[in-house]
Amino acid sequence: xxxxxxxxxxxxxxxxxxxxxxxxxxxxxxNRYIILSPSIRSFLLQSNNNHILDTxxxxxxxxxxxxxxxxKNELQIFTFRDLLYQYPFxxxxxxxxxxxxxxxxxSGAVQIxxxxxxxxxxxxxxxxxxxxxxxxxxxxxxxxxxxxxxWLEKNLFVQKEYVVYGKVSWFNNSPxxxxxxxxxxxxxxxxxxxxxxxxxxxxxxxxxxGMDAKARRKLMRALFEKLRGAAPVDESALNLPENxxxxxxxxxxxxxxxxxxxxxxxxxxxxxxxxxxxxxxxxELFFLQLKLLRYKLRRNxxxxxxxxxxxxxxxxxxYTNHLPFALTGAQKKVIKEIRRDMGAGKQMNRLxxxxxxSGKTIVAFLCMLIAAGNGFQSCLMAPTExxxxxxxxxxxxxxxxxxxxxxxxxxxIKGKKREERLLNLASGAIHILIGTHALIExxxxxxxxxxxxxxxxxxxxxxxxxxxxxxSTPSPPHILVMTATPIPRxxxxxxxxxxxxxxxxxxPPGRKEIITTHRNENHRxxxxxxxxxxxxxxxxxxxxxxxxxxxxxxxxxxxxEGYDSLSRDFPKPDYQISVVHGKxxxxxxxxxxxxxxxxxxQIMVATTVIEVGVNVPNASVMIVENTNRFGLSQxxxxxxxxxxxxxxxxxxxxxxxxxxxxxxxxxxTMCATNNGFDIAEAxxxxxxxxxxxxxxxxxxxxxxLADLAKDQRILQVARETALEILDADxxxxxxxxxxxxxxLMGMSQNEKTWARIS
Ligand code: ADP
Ligand code: MG
Numbered sequence: 126x127x128x129x130x131x132x133x134x135x136x137x138x139x140x141x142x143x144x145x146x147x148x149x150x151x152x153x154x155x156n157r158y159i160i161l162s163p164s165i166r167s168f169l170l171q172s173n174n175n176h177i178l179d180t181x182x183x184x185x186x187x188x189x190x191x192x193x194x195x196x197k198n199e200l201q202i203f204t205f206r207d208l209l210y211q212y213p214f215x216x217x218x219x220x221x222x223x224x225x226x227x228x229x230x231x232s233g234a235v236q237i238x239x240x241x242x243x244x245x246x247x248x249x250x251x252x253x254x255x256x257x258x259x260x261x262x263x264x265x266x267x268x269x270x271x272x273x274x275x276w277l278e279k280n281l282f283v284q285k286e287y288v289v290y291g292k293v294s295w296f297n298n299s300p301x302x303x304x305x306x307x308x309x310x311x312x313x314x315x316x317x318x319x320x321x322x323x324x325x326x327x328x329x330x331x332x333x334x335g336m337d338a339k340a341r342r343k344l345m346r347a348l349f350e351k352l353r354g355a356a357p358v359d360e361s362a363l364n365l366p367e368n369x370x371x372x373x374x375x376x377x378x379x380x381x382x383x384x385x386x387x388x389x390x391x392x393x394x395x396x397x398x399x400x401x402x403x404x405x406x407x408x409e410l411f412f413l414q415l416k417l418l419r420y421k422l423r424r425n426x427x428x429x430x431x432x433x434x435x436x437x438x439x440x441x442x443x444y445t446n447h448l449p450f451a452l453t454g455a456q457k458k459v460i461k462e463i464r465r466d467m468g469a470g471k472q473m474n475r476l477x478x479x480x481x482x483s484g485k486t487i488v489a490f491l492c493m494l495i496a497a498g499n500g501f502q503s504c505l506m507a508p509t510e511x512x513x514x515x516x517x518x519x520x521x522x523x524x525x526x527x528x529x530x531x532x533x534x535x536x537x538i539k540g541k542k543r544e545e546r547l548l549n550l551a552s553g554a555i556h557i558l559i560g561t562h563a564l565i566e567x568x569x570x571x572x573x574x575x576x577x578x579x580x581x582x583x584x585x586x587x588x589x590x591x592x593x594x595x596x597s598t599p600s601p602p603h604i605l606v607m608t609a610t611p612i613p614r615x616x617x618x619x620x621x622x623x624x625x626x627x628x629x630x631x632x633p634p635g636r637k638e639i640i641t642t643h644r645n646e647n648h649r650x651x652x653x654x655x656x657x658x659x660x661x662x663x664x665x666x667x668x669x670x671x672x673x674x675x676x677x678x679x680x681x682x683x684x685x686e687g688y689d690s691l692s693r694d695f696p697k698p699d700y701q702i703s704v705v706h707g708k709x710x711x712x713x714x715x716x717x718x719x720x721x722x723x724x725x726x727q728i729m730v731a732t733t734v735i736e737v738g739v740n741v742p743n744a745s746v747m748i749v750e751n752t753n754r755f756g757l758s759q760x761x762x763x764x765x766x767x768x769x770x771x772x773x774x775x776x777x778x779x780x781x782x783x784x785x786x787x788x789x790x791x792x793x794t795m796c797a798t799n800n801g802f803d804i805a806e807a808x809x810x811x812x813x814x815x816x817x818x819x820x821x822x823x824x825x826x827x828x829x830l831a832d833l834a835k836d837q838r839i840l841q842v843a844r845e846t847a848l849e850i851l852d853a854d855x856x857x858x859x860x861x862x863x864x865x866x867x868x869l870m871g872m873s874q875n876e877k878t879w880a881r882i883s
Contacts, residue, residue, distance in 0.1 A: 185205065199328045212390070225260075225265065225300065227263070228266070233293065238289075238310065239289075240259070240260050241257055241259055242259065242260050244277075244282075245278075246275075254269050254271050268291075268301065269304070273329055273332070288307070289306065290306045291304065291305030306338070323341075325338070363384075363386070365386055367864060369865070370861045380400050380404040385400070409830060411843040412869065414618075415869065417619075419869070430600050432467075432470050433501070436464065440498050452484075453483075455628075456488055458627075460488055460491055462627045467492075467496075472602075472604075475605050475606070476608065477629070478629070483633075485629065489580070495576075496603075497557070499575065501573050504564055504571070505580060508580070510561055511715070511739060513533065514715060530555050530557070536563045537711040558571070564593070569596075576602055577604050578607065606624070613833070616809065616833055637771075639764055640774070640775050641777075642777055644779055646781065652777060655775075656695075664743060664745040665745070667746070667766055668687065669731055669733065669763055671733065671751050681708060683751070703730065703731075705718060733755075743770055745772045747776045749777070749779060751781075752779055752791075757795070757804055758808050778792055778795060809834045850862065
């Protein structure tokens with residue numbers, strides 16, 4: 126064990142590893158220290174290949190073992206590099222202070238310099254707080270903290286000068302700051318002459334351990350001293366090798382890497398900060414694109430795919446004799462793209478984007494027919510049992526007409542039934558397998574899997590896709606990933622930058638725009654009246670409640686109360702109501718779903734289990750309860766459950782009276798547009814990419830600085846540049862691309878296998 130650790134360690138420190146790999150690397154280093162004796166440690170540290178940035182953080186002056194531990198635990202800072210890459214999230218502009226007398230309701234976040242006049246603990250229990258008064262030459266302002274009260278009380282000193290930063294609120298016509306950042310004004314070391322002080326992400330523990338803003342700045346200075354010390358002289362005399370070719374930094378007028386690093390931590394003017402940001406953002410996005418495009422290139426070069434050289438009889442028969450409707454132009458275009466991919470001898474990795482209701486299922490089915498026509502099996506993997514079930518029903522109905530066998534595989538299919546299906550799958554008797562993630566279990570073996578389709582992509586983790594990829598030999602199956610959550614262009618370019626993309630940008634004809642309105646409790650009676658009218662017309666209605674895991678019990682209660690009150694408003698026997706929620710057994714859920722599909726019930730009360738993909742064309746009203754608790758894309762998904770038939774459909778967003786600004790914005794967006802791509806853009810702007818990214822598949826992007834909502838232009842340029850370079854020099858063998866290759870090698874040292882998987 127020690128041996129293998131040793132190998133991993135020496136291997137790791139020998140490269141200029143990328144930011145994205147640091148945690149892993151650092152943990153190894155960390156563990157290493159637990160295991161190794163000091164002599165081996167220093168031997169390792171002297172290794173020539175070892176860049177100074179790989180040095181463990183405890184070797185930085187000012188960081189002892191105790192502080193190192195805190196930095197590791199609190200901020201995942203293990204090495205010099207980790208410290209370097211944690212950029213300030215804000216800068217204290219020491220030239221700009223607000224005067225207290227000038228503060229208004231609209232001031233927002235402000236920075237004030239003043240003398241602390243009073244510090245005392247007030248109140249009891251929950252109202253217990255630390256209250257202080259800060260005075261500048263124009264007036265006084267109250268500062269309040271509800272946490273770390275005792276620590277702050279001990280560490281704040283009256284009559285001393287402080288800089289505070291926080292959001293102004295008003296109480297009885299006086300301004301106050303609650304939980305402001307606060308720092309004593311002192312004659313700090315000004316070697317690097319900042320007029321802007323960097324402020325780093327921090328935690329309460331760090332503060333308690335004396336690692337406040339000031340201490341962090343000190344560490345940064347120490348780090349830059351270290352980088353300066355060992356440097357072969359370059360422009361700013363820092364040992365931070367350039368990773369972009371000179372022609373690129375010149376073409377885009379970018380700062381050199383070393384200069385940018387220095388200036389992002391210690392800018393002396395706003396323009397410097399801007400220039401540093403621009404350079405580092407470009408670098409992040411450019412290497413990400415280069416990496417993704419290289420995967421794609423390599424995959425195309427190395428992975429042979431099954432060749433589906435004909436559309437085959439199944440396709441032709443179905444297309445001429447059984448197609449239930451004329452395909453839209455967009456559906457035809459997409460099928461052509463997929464056909465071309467699958468016939469080309471390459472392994473397809475394609476993302477199919479199409480708004481809810483745009484008709485992806487039939488596209489998937491037609492592709493499966495091509496696979497079958499070429500003698501291959503296919504599978505369709507859905508994120509929930511209900512959805513798998515529904516796909517199974519609609520696809521079996523289609524497949525029956527041309528004599529193909531479809532089967533279902535989910536977690537709840539057990540025993541004999543399961544064994545039988547597994548046998549038929551292995552023998553090739555089953556042509557199309559539909560299922561949940563149960564599909565990827567090892568015991569599910571295909572005779573000859575040629576096409577794997579993944580519906581509603583974002584519910585699947587990368588590992589799951591990796592396992593699917595391995596289900597077929599000698600080539601991996603063609604892979605089609607379908608998503609109904611339109612992805613903003615920037616996100617598609619980054620998350621799926623190595624996939625080909627097809628878009629269904631047209632809805633089947635005859636669809637009416639769904640009318641969306643916002644209602645509150647005052648409108649409840651009218652909403653109920655409206656529901657009755659719609660039911661009288663023979664329509665069906667969804668009523669959806671949020672379900673968020675931490676408050677599951679309360680949510681379930683909300684749902685049951687909602688159900689009870691609906692049962693009073695819509696009494697039996699005239700009305701029938703279905704309930705479906707996550708706590709129910711699959712069979713019960715299915716039973717209720719079926720009742721609704723068969724129109725035996727008029728109202729479906731549900732949690733978000735129905736969010737994805739459920740198709741009941743007769744349902745024309747979607748009522749969302751506690752709308753404020755849903756995110757935009759979730760709301761859009763929910764709304765997509767209606768408007769699937771020819772009837773005018775409605776979406777009613779219910780809320781209480783009080784709404785946050787964000788919730789208001791989401792509701793406004795929903796009422797204003799039905800276009801999924803517009804909604805995705807709004808979502809990206811409201812929530813920030815981190816959140817979206819996490820929801821879709823975490824860990825693919827590792828952006829410290831670049832913001833996919835705001836930096837679309839840089840991303841575009843980064844991608845174009847990466848494409849241009851790989852076009853001219855696919856293997857990065859030209860001398861001017863040496864730095865790129867070196868840097869990428871560093872990045873890829875620790876890359877996981879999923880990288881090769883779409
Ligand atoms: P999604 O893209 O959300 O998966 P579906 O494939 O479930 O959408 O299709 C939504 C509905 O539209 C289904 O009832 C389907 O039969 C119908 N549909 C799909 N394509 C067409 C078309 N070209 N013309 C008419 N109806 C269509
Ligand atoms: Mg679908």
